[in-house]
Amino acid sequence: MSLSEFSIIERYFRRSSTQADNVVLGIGDDAALIAPPAGELLAISVDTLIAGRHFAEQTTPADIGYKSLAVNLSDMAAMGATPRWITLSLALPEVDED
Secondary structure, three states, rough: EEOOOHHHHHHHHHHHOOOOOOOOOOOOOOOEOOOOOOOOOOOOOOOOOOOOEEOOOOOOHHHHHHHHHHHHHHHHHHHOOOOOOOOOOOOOOOOEOO
């Protein structure tokens, strides 16, 4: 059985999205609201990885997640930023809950 966009958000992401400091509104359909501490800037990076280009088709979901986080944390390090939250961009043909 395949999962819809909202089912994926509810099942895998919603419960942890509002537990972090400064998260005004957690994950939803379009955006989250984050209030950075006074006097701080917010650096944002999203590098979407493509199957067959950035990783092999048979790569495990855990390894894809690890690489995705690593390349974006590298961007934060290049900016001298301290990671506090993450963003996620997924392009999936279909999600099967099995």
